Amino acid sequence: MEPTQNPDPTHPEVLGDAGALAAAGEALRPLPLAELHLHIEGTLQPELIFELAERNGMELPYAGLEELRGLYEFTDLQSFLDLYYANMAVLQTEQDFADMTRAYLARAAAAGVRHAEIMMDPQAHLSRGISLETCVNGVASALATSVQEFGISTLLIAAFLRDLPEEAALGVLDSLLAMNAPIAAIGLDSAEVGNPPAKFERLFGRAREAGLRLTAHAGEEGPPSYIIDALDILGVERIDHGIRCMEDPELVERLVEDRIPLTVCPLSNVRLRAVDTLADHPLPAMLAAGLNVSVNSDDPAYFGGYVDDNFAQLNAVFALSEFDRARLAANSIHSSFASEERKAELLKELNDI
């Protein structure tokens, strides 16, 4: 998409340009972009949960879809995580993981996603007796044909549960490396508060030595210092969420200066009460500050929408300019771990719109 005014997306003065505002609630044509913050387990839709339970001969503790849907009102991160882990029980076979991944890719393609960096939580499956081979090979088998089937290039990120000990994560990383798992990066997710980045210094050091790219959730519920520590102690290239950086002007300055990507997930932040309403979300302020932010869906089955839904709701509340939308899409592509060649292809596609 051609920016309507100043072609330099680092110039904040064009933000909020009334002339380019799309009407609130109007359907937006999805832009080609990269989704960088997506947990594959968080794409498990209630319908698929019932389907997989039936296929695997499992009884669900819900009478039906409506009862399950009714549980998706979360009060905080922990109340979401409780349901999230409970629902994973239906993922038993490679086919289950592959079907879940294909369902995401099909939906993501409709949302404009052209490159996806997909996190999975191996430890969440190991702890319930599912082997690494089953979960990794299941997801990877769907990713292997994602370009041909859905026009989406993909990378797999092994995310580690920060509420578990580092020793456990180190064991899993070693197993992933030993089985030559097709992972491009590691991440750090789950309950943030009380589990600071420093706890995982050795894990990230080992992953770096193995040639993996590095990202971590920080500054979602945790304080700005967690963002600083993820950068300085873990050496991450990207911060997942990072919205609480806005409480620390010096940190904002550093993030702007170093163009550190922040993979922001607006609907997730509302559902998990990191912000009260979407109107309270700092995304416009982050854009205005010149931060390298992108829009992502996090756990779309749980948080009310995929990346296009995030854009539609942001647009309804903030009336994003075409320039801002294009800038967010361009940021996502620049911030990805894709090859320079793939990034150039996607940027060309975006510019040609």
Ligand SMILES: [Zn+2]
């Ligand atoms: Zn996340």
